[in-house]
Amino acid sequence: MDLTYTDEEEAFRARLREWLAVSLPKLPPKPDPLDWPARRSYDTAWQRMLYDAGYAGLHWPEAAGGRGATPTQHLIYLEETEKAGAPYVGANFVGLLHAGPTIAAEGTPGQRARWLPPVLRGDEIWCQGFSEPDAGSDLASLRTKAVRDGDDYVVTGSKIWTSHAEVADWCELLVRTDPEAPKHRGITWLAMPMDAPGITVRPLRTLAGSAEFAEVFLDEVRVPAANRVGAENDGWRVTMVTLSFERGTAFVGEVVACRRTLTELAATARQNGTWDDATIRRQLGLLNAEFTALWRLTQWNVSESQRVGGVPGTGGSVFKLRYSHARQELYDTAARVLGPDSLDLDREWTLDRLSSLSYTIAAGTSQIQRNIVAERILGLPKGR
Amino acid sequence: MDFRLTEDQRALKAAMRELLEARFDRDALRAAVERPELDRSLWRALGDAGFFSLRLPEREGGVGLGLPEAVLVFEEAGRALLPGPLVATHLAAGTVEGAATGESVVTRVDGALVAWLDEADHVLGDASDATAIRSLDPLTPLHRTGGTRTATAVEAVLLSAAEQLGSAARSTDLAVQHARDREQFGQPVGAFQAVKHLCADMLVRTEVARAAVYAAAVTGDPYEIAGAKLLADEAAVRGARDCLQVHGGMGFTWEADVHLHLKRAWVRAGQWQSAQQAAETLASAL
Missing domain, CATH: 1.10.540.10 (Acyl-CoA dehydrogenase/oxidase, N-terminal domain)
Structure with missing residues (x-):
């Protein structure tokens, strides 16, 4: 059990800190959150800065154009960028964290050469077309169909919860190519150009009032068969290769951010007198224990992934279950500290509290995560 | 690292x-x-x-x-x-x-309680006014004293947190074993999501406590130790209660070991550092 960093890791941290101190002031002002093209330019400009400095695709294998950093270096990168207040991965999320790694693992040399460098440089943006109105937790029941016609697939259906669809260049799309096969065996992975005729994007307004997501309607969209990654009907496996293993770093930035929010919250409570309420004060103490432990659990998962080349999704499920709940508790506690101000949308943490309601749903609901933990870690039988 | x-x-x-x-x-x-x-x-x-x-x-x-x-x-x-x-x-x-x-x-007076007084060769602290009580936990004889807790060595807090961690892990194992073996409605009760989710939550609490306890042992930081005890107490007490629930009627018997974990966890949750003390310590660090 060693929680100290090696000299090499500390040197990496020092270089990164130095670069962040020089580079962050060069960023343009933050864009209006409702202006999608402005957000895209801001996020991609940041990605380009990372690329020029040699930090793009830090955790990607070198063969894919990445830096081949260790999970610990990736952890340090995420910790330091968050602490320095650097921009989030934003519009580059799907390209860097899912579509890119999928192409790196399963694509042909030609596909890797076509799609990976623009992701690393911030030239192209990807979105994700997985969930459908009738395929959420049961993703494999998706129905958007693709029919082969000459050199193309003709795709018809609809996708939902697609972030950055308005400004994306590409969509990593799961389609049904064999409606007769068992549901996991009739799915194919396609890279769909977002400027193809037949695509309609409609913003989806969330309960937080903003349109972070979109619905994407596909009406006989022609996608070249050459854009298929992996074999036809093998798309479920292709997708899971990158989904089922992660490096334990999925929420590093968020945990760092939560610890900072907690400190700010304690300062606010001391100022407005709610600190004298023992219930609130102790709840803040409890959250301190919670987020400290979640940071340690992250280090635990990263250490595990160093050995086996990734944390099985099960380890990630344990973390996500606890983290998503703790983060909701954090903002509920913020509301108690703020009192009447917690109903003012212009106050800090009010919108965060609304956004946090999605954490126990997105990327696998807590109920699905519990099934995964119970069946795959504890070995309990599958139910009817 | x-x-x-x-x-x-x-x-x-x-x-x-x-x-x-x-x-x-x-x-x-x-x-x-x-x-x-x-x-x-x-x-x-x-x-x-x-x-x-x-x-x-x-x-x-x-x-x-x-x-x-x-x-x-x-x-x-x-x-x-x-x-x-x-x-x-x-x-x-x-x-x-x-x-x-x-x-x-060797035993030590801890606040208003002292464990194993009659068996101890050496008693640290003032137990002169100690009177025996009928202990809730059959595995921990207890005496009451008029004392209140002053300073506790952080090592005591951490090591009892480690015991709580072991108990939480054991309760999880016992619940899972029972959920696999016990059949009702023609299937193992562990196939029902209501039972499955209790077991999953037990594991999550145990693993979060494990990360906290191990890290606190490495750093020796008093705030991390306070947090580790708080989380391990919760993992042990709630784990034993969920284990009891998963066992159904069997869990309410003297014969099953489930109650031994719960009673011991209750005793330890009050030992060396209470939840209130931990929360205050952790708040003061913010």
Whole structure:
């Protein structure tokens, strides 16, 4: 059990800190959150800065154009960028964290050469077309169909919860190519150009009032068969290769951010007198224990992934279950500290509290995560 | 950074589990429940194995290891429900005659309670006004005193957190085993999501507590130790209660071991540091 960093890791941290101190002031002002093209330019400009400095695709294998950093270096990168207040991965999320790694693992040399460098440089943006109105937790029941016609697939259906669809260049799309096969065996992975005729994007307004997501309607969209990654009907496996293993770093930035929010919250409570309420004060103490432990659990998962080349999704499920709940508790506690101000949308943490309601749903609901933990870690039988 | 257990640490933990399986199996546990006196030969065997002298320097006859290793053997003790004033005797090694070797049993007054007073060769703190109570936990004889808790060594807090961690892990195992074996409505009860989700939550609480306890052992930071105890108390108490629920009627019997974990977890949750104290300590650090 060693929680100290090696000299090499500390040197990496020092270089990164130095670069962040020089580079962050060069960023343009933050864009209006409702202006999608402005957000895209801001996020991609940041990605380009990372690329020029040699930090793009830090955790990607070198063969894919990445830096081949260790999970610990990736952890340090995420910790330091968050602490320095650097921009989030934003519009580059799907390209860097899912579509890119999928192409790196399963694509042909030609596909890797076509799609990976623009992701690393911030030239192209990807979105994700997985969930459908009738395929959420049961993703494999998706129905958007693709029919082969000459050199193309003709795709018809609809996708939902697609972030950055308005400004994306590409969509990593799961389609049904064999409606007769068992549901996991009739799915194919396609890279769909977002400027193809037949695509309609409609913003989806969330309960937080903003349109972070979109619905994407596909009406006989022609996608070249050459854009298929992996074999036809093998798309479920292709997708899971990158989904089922992660490096334990999925929420590093968020945990760092939560610890900072907690400190700010304690300062606010001391100022407005709610600190004298023992219930609130102790709840803040409890959250301190919670987020400290979640940071340690992250280090635990990263250490595990160093050995086996990734944390099985099960380890990630344990973390996500606890983290998503703790983060909701954090903002509920913020509301108690703020009192009447917690109903003012212009106050800090009010919108965060609304956004946090999605954490126990997105990327696998807590109920699905519990099934995964119970069946795959504890070995309990599958139910009817 | 490599947070995983080293090979030596894994071997130490495995050796402790083996020792306890050999010297304190289920029959011994149930015998101890009916006859709450300390097995002095087992106490000396623990001494011989270095359980009490683990952190004493080698030149003083100890094993020369640190808190991380101590946490691992205390986790195993908690898992096995090993009785006795383990923490007090371990902390007395090197200062109280015979503690390091297991020849002496040392207890310490903790606030208004003192455990194992009648069996102890040495009592630290003022137990002059102590009166015996009928202890809720059949494995922990208790006396009441008029004292209140003053300062507690953080090591005591951490080591009892490690015992709670072991108990939480054991409760999870017991619940999962029962959920696999017990059939109702024509299938194992563990196939029902309502039961499955209780078990999943038990594991999550245990693993979060594990990360907290192990990290606190490495850093020795008093705030991390306070947090580790708080989370391990929760994992042990709620874990035992969920384990009881998963066992259904069987969980309410004297015969099942479930209640032994719950009662011990309740005792330990109040020992050395209460939840309120922990929360105040952790708030003060913000």
